[in-house]
Amino acid sequence: METKQFTGDEIDQASALICKGELIAFPTETVYGLGANALDEHAVKQVYAVKGRPSDNPLIVHVSDFEMVKQYVTDFPSNTKALVDSFWPGPLTLIFIVKPNTFSSTVTGGLKTVAFRMPKNDKTLALINKAGVPLVGPSANTSGKPSPTTAQHVFHDLHGKIAGILDDGATQIGVESTVLDLTAADGVPVILRPGAITKESLEEVIGKVRVDQHLISEKEAPKAPGMKYKHYSPDTPVWIVDGNPDVFKKAITWAKNKNQRIGLFADDQLISAFSDEIDEGFSFGEDSVEQATKLLFAGLRSLDEKNIDIIFAQAFPETGLGIAYMNRLKKAANQKNLKSDSIFE
Known part of the structure; x- marks a missing residue:
């Protein structure tokens, strides 16, 4: 066709x-x-x-x-x-x-x-x-x-x-x-x-x-679309990272120690700060949840087409539009969030 x-x-x-x-x-x-x-x-x-x-x-x-x-x-x-x-x-x-x-x-x-x-x-x-x-x-x-x-x-x-x-x-x-x-x-x-x-x-x-903050398991029937734990996911694994540069640094070091090629979905400042340490970057521009939301799916799609092993995506506070942004990002990452120092040990 x-x-x-x-x-x-x-x-x-x-x-x-x-x-x-x-x-x-x-x-x-x-x-x-x-x-x-x-x-x-x-x-x-x-x-x-x-x-x-x-x-x-x-x-x-x-x-x-x-x-x-x-x-x-x-x-x-x-x-x-x-x-x-x-x-x-x-x-x-x-x-x-x-x-x-x-x-x-x-x-x-x-x-x-x-x-x-x-x-x-x-x-x-x-x-x-x-x-x-x-x-x-x-x-x-x-x-x-x-x-x-x-x-x-x-x-x-x-x-x-x-x-x-x-x-x-x-x-x-x-x-x-x-x-x-x-x-x-x-x-x-x-x-x-x-x-x-x-x-x-x-x-x-x-x-x-x-x-309703209830996440639907794979065996449950949802009343509306997009209610399951995992959704909106590229083939490349996605991890959520808090916007603090120190946390991003730890995350990038953790991935590099595992010999993983890294993609980063973040604002201009973070992309610039880690440009020498990542393999691919997709910037949504200024540090703005509106811009991040508008370009989230485009960014995940773009990075997924690159030769990388992991995508780190910038988190935002869960207020206002940030609730919708984090809802989609959490499901894209299957709830995986690198905000705890213990994950890097």
């Missing part, structure tokens, strides 16, 4: 393929999604097959407006309007109980709920409008690997496996949306996956919000 790269002027062609049951990757402000007609069970099954995604992992359904959600949900919590008015379009996914027999179990993962999002990308909103159907849209990559933040990342993973890619350059945020479950029995919304929309931002709009 030839994978065509579509421009914004070719949305009609891309939407026609969606309507024929083909898969089209699309851009969002977070990462690129792998799009298929959410009402076409065969097309959705192809998404799982192409990605190698576990079939118990539910999919997020992307819509072009809130009116589209109303076709599938009848009972909305009282806080829904405030959330939609404040954060849609944008990087917030909302989980609702859906009407029976609206989506197949390939979308729901066997649950009675579905996660909906209205992405903040004009080309993708136009694609959904033109197709006239909601789109499932998991990250457009091989399952478990770093998510794609450019069309080139998608092409690298999926060329020859999907019909096309709608190209809109690099994404702005770089990690997946915040997932907010609105179906808890006590009525308190629960963050199942952190993202750019923080707990504090949500509470300013709707009051109390809980955070």
Whole structure:
């Protein structure tokens, strides 16, 4: 299969393929999604097959407006309007109980709920409008690997496996949306996956919000994507290192003593400080969690293509956007963190 790269002027062609049951990757402000007609069970099954995604992992359904959600949900919590008015379009996914027999179990993962999002990308909103159907849209990559933040990342993973890619350059945020479950029995919304929309931002709009910090084992069925211990991982082992230069020095010495070739994902200052001691570096620029988050997946992908044995990645405090950044980095590293001196002994 030839994978065509579509421009914004070719949305009609891309939407026609969606309507024929083909898969089209699309851009969002977070990462690129792998799009298929959410009402076409065969097309959705192809998404799982192409990605190698576990079939118990539910999919997020992307819509072009809130009116589209109303076709599938009848009972909305009282806080829904405030959330939609404040954060849609944008990087917030909302989980609702859906009407029976609206989506197949390939979308729901066997649950009675579905996660909906209205992405903040004009080309993708136009694609959904033109197709006239909601789109499932998991990250457009091989399952478990770093998510794609450019069309080139998608092409690298999926060329020859999907019909096309709608190209809109690099994404702005770089990690997946915040997932907010609105179906808890006590009525308190629960963050199942952190993202750019923080707990504090949500509470300013709707009051109390809980955070589910439970990590899903390989044998458990998640209620939202990205909840497992290991995810977003390159083939090269990743270790988290606190941003202190002294800790980085110990980590680099530890790896060199094991004759390992070292890749470093860090800010300009740290890359410069250790340029003579590492084999490859990927700088996200200034010491900024926003920049680190935007370039995390791109950096891991780039370093993974180099001839190295280990990737050291800079940690950030787990506040604000840092919660989402560290959530992805911890899963990419399978929770491995070089912050204890004992690891270097």
